Amino acid sequence: MLDKTGIAKRIAKEVQDGYYVNLGIGIPTLVANYVRNDIEVEFQSENGVLGMGPFPFEGEEDADVINAGKQTITTLPGASFFDSAMSFSMIRGQHVDLTILGAMEVAENGDIANWKIPGKMVKGMGGAMDLVASAENIIVAMMHTNKRGESKLLKRCSLPLTGVGCVKKIVTNMAVLEVTENGFKLLERAPDVSVETIKEATEGNLIIEGEIPKMHI
Amino acid sequence: MLDKTGIAKRIAKEVQDGYYVNLGIGIPTLVANYVRNDIEVEFQSENGVLGMGPFPFEGEEDADVINAGKQTITTLPGASFFDSAMSFSMIRGQHVDLTILGAMEVAENGDIANWKIPGKMVKGMGGAMDLVASAENIIVAMMHTNKRGESKLLKRCSLPLTGVGCVKKIVTNMAVLEVTENGFKLLERAPDVSVETIKEATEGNLIIEGEIPKMHI
Amino acid sequence: MINKKVNNISEALKGIKNNMTLMLGGFGFSGIPENAIAELVTLGVSGLTCISNNAGVDDFGLLLQQKQIKKMVSSYVGENDEFGRQMLSGELEVELIPQGTLAERCRAAQAGFPAVYTPAGYGTEVAQGKETREFNGKMYVLEHAFKADFSFVKAWKGDEAGNLIFKGTARNFNPNMCGAAKITVAEVEELVSLGTLDPNQIHIPGIFVQRIFQGDTYEKRIEQRTVRVKD
């Protein structure tokens, strides 16, 4: 099984030359570290920056330069800052090419839930609802099962939704899956994970066609 | 009867301390020259400038600094430039306190027509429709009658409208009038113009109450 | 120029009353109107409805601990324990809305639009009870412009005409909240003299600001100090 870094590495391969990418909090943030060096990609953060660079060197942090996860960051030459309305113009206007975010649940119809557990945890949706409602290319990065071992790839989400029918691809610690009309299509499996294990860990309809290749990371 | 300068001088007295003012093309543009020196006023032009100053000195014109009439202008310290969407945010959002514009016709219900003569002249409405639809304080500057001697203060506009029920005050070469529920209320008359003359030159309902004072300019 | 400068913080907050609706700029701790928030705590006004993207741990925390806030309208409140406690116990009313919707409802108020159609939240509980509509095969939710009494924003530099320039990601919601309430109060790190700011580089023209002052101090705390080590 992959760890978080492994998931991030696999997702990094989905990032293509010339892409503007929005990375969610958590595993998605790690993706930036593993994008190939020979392609040009720009990272957008919805709090108002395009062209994010790595974390600052110690002592060079600027409280006025953070990402959506409230982490101190740097910017690269050619970066820009803008207000929240313009930031979501980029997102809603589909100028961002790829959105990578985490999830608590994904359903076989592409629904996603990641902002609220009624009565328990209410963090809020932040920019996620805008992102999933507008992005044409959404990849979910998450563990295949929750802490209690229950599948997070469901027939139908049980938690309040973040967006409907929007997820296109999912990369978990076990597999890469595509959301199709008929459910989760298994594209790749983690090197040491069998198709049978993935089947057991997937509540939603899992489509297995032919030999399932191992992920290359 | 007043000339255009006279009309501009009378309107200038309506401009109060702390006002943001949008001036239309023609007579309204002249108003800026006659505003009292002891009050603070900022002029906005809908093509994207706030804090307009006088015309530039010869040789100092900048093609990139013009007003909505396409005239070369200057800016005062504290001025700002902005895009068209933000410019109309100021107007639509009612941040501009006073709008002064010309008209071909005004009706006794406050309707105004100033952008089109079907089959003859079609200049376009420019920013006028946005201005009259949003401004809470609109003064029309115009001649009382047209070139053929016909009244421009009508029972009902005959030309395509620019806005409905929006004009509050009118300053002409003959009079100052307020648009009320019952029609044009005569507030002041030009120094050498009789109430009788104004009556004859006004097609819409003219309300005359008591003695009508002469304008002070 | 029309002078927007006020002499002190109490003049800046004049007219603030219980049960008002306030907008507050900032994302996390970045770009929050620190001085205005501190004065709100001092004044002790209560029953407030606060429109602000987050609910920063300490600053809002003080307002929260004193129970000055009746209702929060935010997009993300994940990092505030006291907030979570009050919310789950029902002491605090919370309306969570998408971040882009929050920004645009501010901008709508600033720009004189009564409402906007956004795809965000369609099919979720955020859209419950709201009008939805199809345009070109896609579904949208009708979201209304905010109505607020005061807007508190924080800029980097400003002048007496009320012109504002923001820095880095401390910009965020601040420009969108200017002119979006009846009275906009801007606090700046540096109040410069008229004519100093390049008219091409002003983010928010003074027409959107009613009062401006230079804040006494800016703590500018960092929520997540992430660094890398030099090789």
Add this chain to the structure above:
Amino acid sequence: MINKKVNNISEALKGIKNNMTLMLGGFGFSGIPENAIAELVTLGVSGLTCISNNAGVDDFGLLLQQKQIKKMVSSYVGENDEFGRQMLSGELEVELIPQGTLAERCRAAQAGFPAVYTPAGYGTEVAQGKETREFNGKMYVLEHAFKADFSFVKAWKGDEAGNLIFKGTARNFNPNMCGAAKITVAEVEELVSLGTLDPNQIHIPGIFVQRIFQGDTYEKRIEQRTVRVKD
């Protein structure tokens, strides 16, 4: 950074075809994409629908005289005789719309809004056939986002990442048209090297721009030269 620089004007206009819908920035002569317009004349594409606030005397005049434009969407066309002639004779289709509506229909396209409610034009022929609606006792007209193939804008400075800075009132519609068409082509007076522009002072981030080039020459004509005499 994603490089948006093209090598020449013909590369900048690659893909332009007859009957396309184009957005063109500028107010009067101020901030018009001079080089792109000249190339459109050279290419001789026809049947164009042009969305542009004005129809400048000479530049558009050439497009007009060659009958390249089928339809203009503008707010003001007062100073162009050839335009007036073609319009009144019916050779040229013209849709006149309020200036603020024009700006906001561009911004809606840029920002992913399908339509906006504006009070401008309510009760006039501009609102005929359009949906109207009351909000808070005031009437509004529903105006739809533009759909355009190309957007041609002109900025003062830009870099290879497509970031743009505008100057004076040459800004006008240019920023609102960026990212409002399938392809946005920006021409700049000065293409500076990456990292030269202050990230705080960029008016339009490069994400809204697909192609950028430095124009060969800028005539920057003045329509109404108004001056005063030194005492």
